Amino acid sequence: MAVSEDATVTSKGQVTIPKRIRDELGLRAGTEIEFTIEEDGTIRVRPKEPAIDRLRAVKEQLSERDVDVEEMRRESKTAWSSHVDGDGA
Secondary structure: OOOOOOOOOOOOOOOOOOHHHHHHHOOOOOOOEEEEEOOOOOEEEEEOOOHHHHHHHHHHHHHOOOOOHHHHHHHHHHHHHHHHOOOOO
16 A cells, blocks of 8 residues: 655755654654665655664575575685785785
């Protein structure tokens, strides 16, 4: 179900998210939100997903494709160590 509400940008660039929209998105005081501008100019606003949740989702997607996440982690750690130690590029 599409929900549409109007709001006005203040001189300080602030917008009050209408209550109906806040309720629909489950936004509460202190909730971080993410603004995304699509190529066609559409703006998406959604609650920002915590980084750890995003990482878990990526790990799940990789495991579904038979990617060894732990091996990738070891390789990354080795590559980073050689970079930091000055042995790498």
